[in-house]
Amino acid sequence: MKTRKIARKIISCLVLINFLSYGIPLYAQEPSDGDLSAEVNTLRIKVNKLEETVAGQAELIAQQKKVLEKIAEVVPEVKAMLAPPEPKTMIKKFVVSGARLFSAQELEKVLVKYQNKELSMSDLKKAADDITALYRKKGYLVSLAYLPPQEISNNTVEFNVVEGRVGEITVEKPKHSKPEVIRRRFLVEKGQILNSARIESSLKQINKQPDRTVRAVLSPGATPETSDILLKVENERSPHHFSAELNNRGTRYTSLNRWGLGYRNTNLLGNDDILSLRFIANSKTEVYSGSAVYDMPVSRYNTRAGVYAAYSKADIGGQFAIPGLSPTGHAELWGLYVSHPWLEKEFVDEDSGSSLSLTSNLTAGFDSLSVYNKIMGDETAHDELRILKAGINFEEKDNLGRTGLTGEAHFAIPEFLGSMEKHDESASRIDAGGEFQKYTGSISRVTRLPGSMWLVNSFKGQYTPFALVSGAQMTLGGADSVRGFQENEYLADYGWINTVELRMPPFLLPSILKVPFDKKHTRIIDAVQVVGFIDAGKGYVNKQVGEDNEKLLVGAGFGFRFDLYEHLRARIDFGFPLGKEKPSDDANSRVHFGMQYDW
Template identity: 25%
Template sequence: MLDTGIYITILVIALNVYLQAIATQAAPLKPKSVIPKDFSPQVTPKVPTEPTKLPHPDRLLPPLKTPTSPSPSFPLNNNLELIIVKKFEVTGSSVFSDRELDAITTPYLDQPLSIVELLQIRTKITELYIDRGYITSGAYLPEQDLQKGIVKIQIVEGGLAEIKINGLTRLNEDYIKSRLVIATGKPLNRNRLLEALQLLQVNPLIENISANLSPSLQSGFNDLEVKVTEAPTFSLPITLDNSRTPSVGSERRQIQLNESNLTGIGDRLSLSYSNTNGSNAFDVSYTIPFNPYNGIIGMSFGTSVSNVIEPPFNILDITSNSRNYELTLRQPILQNTAQDLALGLSLSHRQSSASLLNGLIPFPSIETDTDGQTRVTALRFFQEYVQRSAEEVFAVRSQINLGLKALGSTINLTAPDSQFVSWRGQMQYVRLFAPETLLLLRTDLQLSDRPLLSQEQISFGGQDNLRGYRQDALLSDNGLLLSMEMRIPLLRLPEIIGLLQIIAFYDFGTVWNHQAETNPDPSTLASVGVGLRFQVSDRLTIRIDLGIPLSRIFAEKKTLQENGIYFSILTNPF
């Protein structure tokens, strides 16, 4: 148990810090805003800035040069006398109903027909298959006795005998085959096969893919030969920006190592280290596909150590430590070139602690236990939907968070603690008006059923969502963000694949707590601004923004970020 004199010393220091804050005309920071928010609920992956352009279907899968539907075995003798057809017996179809086939044959009943006309009926049935994409299926007239007025038409539905994959170096052949097999069941449909090839074409592991169908030695079947060029899977992005809270140093340096095909099965490993003048963070994640429908299991771990270096609070030697563990299952249930719908479930456990005087005293807060620690265990059920075309991308993400009493989570007599329910909904829309001329719209909404721990609250302010204000200027249980951004090209440099864009934006954010007396003041902020973005292929991206606050907020302006100036430099040497 600490001596009473130590507590008195701490109170004196805290009072001195408060008086210094008033003397420098800086609004006193609340404990929540002093300690950096190291971890926040997962947000929507960024929507592509331009819709993906797919190659022409005939380049992915050229049309068959010669039909592979069966030839008639019935002897072609045009001199045979006409016959009166009383009934058509069409067998072998698993695709079309009797009603659909009768629509072709019924008009020819009870009238004299020649052999040529019978073959025309067979051809119409074959064309029905081909028009629906079943290019290797067809009908024929087997040997039969026509004198009874009954005509038998046999349908042969074609399939694939073999899939041959060429061009792979590191990627496992089964990764490609399994995604084609689910689209090439019998009867073979060109449209389904083409869609599977298009999905593989936009797969980040594949640079280019094309396929050819050819007749197989096995009657009624075809062989599929696929040529694949793998995309580079290793990247080492290096980032410099001022996206962190000034309390731990706003300038951030980050290096990230990504390998998207670690063992050849499409598994991804990501390692990241970032630091500021007052913080260090390390993150690692690993995802592995578990079925050909692009279902994945992901595991991640993150840890960070932060020290408050912002005067006058730096004399208190405030230190915080955070750890985050997460296990995620994500499964697309609808996936094609125009839209994706996926469901996912994450189990996360986050623990953090804060202290004064280099760990001597736990940081005082109603959220923590007596040791200054907070633990949150939660189930997070999310739904993601993306719709895309040549001119636009629309993405929506919904996430329901359910706090659990498990794994030693923080349970207090009154909220906030680890037992909560919250919902977060996010939307992004990208519209391409002309080459490199983009409109980006974004919304972010969080609602909760009770007061939340700070690491579960929604935060606005800073480079990512409310420019013109410092990072995490608003932190609350509930919040709404609206953002609009326009990018217009100023200069193109084809020799280096360079592009310079001017940016105009408007941001609006408002927050509210369950207890009105604890609402931030002000609780609503807005800003406008301009920026420049320069990109050289995918190797270098430089961006600088100037945010102009439209709401008055009382705070010092010691850093570029607090003056509404944001910069980021991203380079990818590999």
């Protein structure tokens, strides 16, 4: 009986708890023995339901936790919200150890936003990441800052910086180049702090060699805090290049049509040295010219030097109606030059996405020119020039196109290495001779327009106060000048030439048309450009007896440009003279064509 009473009291307590929790009704008095079994069963049912409810809620909670964990993996802010709050400490001062590339002032600009604030461990790690970001922005990709274990005292925190250095540098053996040549021109040394900008700058110079591409592959070095560099040669092609050409850039005295052959070796001795050979002649080889240029690097900083020679001969007696009159002439040219990159900068506006690159070269050289003219075997003129020259050029590229700018000064020295006197009676022009100064320059702009169109503008000029021999004068007229006139229509001591072209695809052709027999199925509208142009040029002579003081040539017309089968390029222009000045051959129009096949 005593045990039964205790059980009744326990059940009464459980009933009271269930009432308070789930609203189970109370009895006014203790349950009887007959009711005890029923109450136990009822309570058991309630407990089972409660267990089921709790189990369901636990499963739901587990599912919600998994969802939150997945969201936290994607959204760092959610992860931070779910993390328990970190203890914070007032930080007033930072000490950065191991930073040699940046001054204390530069580092302070990064850390100033964290000073005099209560910071958690996550905040301090973010400050270290900001220091690392400063290194990365300046190109130090393997340098980093970190927070070492420490006890914070005097409200001061210390960061350590590891400035990663260059380990071993190796070059993958190329087929046509010498590995030591590539290594010598790679301006990065073992032990230097590794900087991506320096690596990219060196690779840009190395990759000016047109028949290969070199890229840098980084890997962990054997020494701690170093990275090894492998210079990997890719896309290496044969250095042998050949060309054949046909054009009508002759004159009526030397026959219009000309053919030519060329050879170029872009790595003759494996030193990134270049040999170029070219031969041009008319159909009967009465007029021909040949040239050779050898260009080689002379320093690891892409300084290059070269030597060149050319010979041309013209036997034009057959062009004259006077029997026995046999004008002939030949010219000999040789020279030396050196060039050095002076400027190479790139500017990027991250907000607008626009970019601008600027490069510049300095040049200097020496020319020796000998020109002989004869009629009926007797020498009528003989020019001997020795010229020193110096120049500079710029090339600018931006999102809309590119701009080129050149300038060069020429100083002819009399009586030097066989050159003419200041005023020489054998000169091709009266009162001309072996002494003069002349200045040449050009500026060109290619601008991208909507609709795959291009605007091409070119201006070039020459100035001198001297009367020049014919070999030093500027020429007006021809395919690269005023196209409504023949080649060398007018020779001037000084003057200018301006050409403006609008190039566009042949919009009227259906885009479905393809270039015949083209394996790549190139569309004709992609391989052909329609050109409209207007040219003007004015030349002046420091007047001599029997010469026109000046001439203004103006022309306009249209043409086509062809880029076919990867190797064939061609052009044809129809030029018409405008203005008061008429062509010397009285032609109402002029056709200029040229084609070249490279392989």
